[in-house]
Amino acid sequence: MSIQYRPITPLIGAEVDLDLRHPITPAQAADLHAAMDRYAVLVFHHPEALTNEQHMAFTLALGPLETTQRNAMRETSGDFRIPDAFNDVSNLDGKGNPYARDDRKRLFAIGNRLWHSDSSFKVIPAKYSLLRAVRIPSKGGNTEFAHMGAAYDALDDETRQLIEPLVCEHSQLYSRDLIGFREFTEEEQRRFAPVRQRLVRTHPGSGRKSIYLSSHAGKILGWPLPEARLLLRDLTEHATQREFVYSHRWAVGDLVMWDNRQTMHRGRPFPAEQARDVRRTTIAGDAPTMAQAQPLAA
């Protein structure tokens, strides 16, 4: 039986009727990949809740995990609540209590409230992310997604030509700098050394071009820094206009899967004293964006 998709907005997102508690077939996996190419974000409502094992089995049916999953700050503190291969995106410490408002790990983590694409600070950035809600706050805490292919299509020709050959540097140091989080140890600075990404990338599934933006992008090679930051800011403003965005309001049990190669996303604020337990698996990308064809010289 074929899988049914209900588009959420004209440009991005679809809800899917599929019970993820049972293994999916290779044909269903192929169908889901095609739907990801088309909708970029798929939403699975799961009021009967999934286990970590079911979440992981579904992930592995779609591709191999990205390595070095763990939240960079939890790694040094030992605040682990969930299995190793998951990324703990919750606001909870190792004992399951919300971090204090001024906890450094919390303040680093809320950098994901800036628009970004997962792992854009890695040479081979992530393909899909799959985020599941186990506990949600009484208000706030939506996750928003913006379609970078649709945003590219809406650029004028002059801007397309301007950005086509550009290469950015991405680092978690740059995204945290934007929110005034600047105190990093030397070891952290080494760990967060910038990587290069093309500003325009081509989606391998659809052949569609997109603007590869992320708050981790902090430099454009060959450009003066303030001018680079201003262009990135203008592009981000353009790409996150409401028509390109879907805002997901979580229900317990939801699993949302997005394609980092053609979207950006961000978390929205919620009361700091409430628990928000969301857990992520991440499917590895297969090539550096720098390996994509160089545009022909003009």
Ligand code: OGA
């Ligand atoms: C993520 C992320 C935002 C949120 O899981 O990669 O950015 O709303 N999450 O939790």
Ligand code: MN
């Ligand atoms: Mn993210």
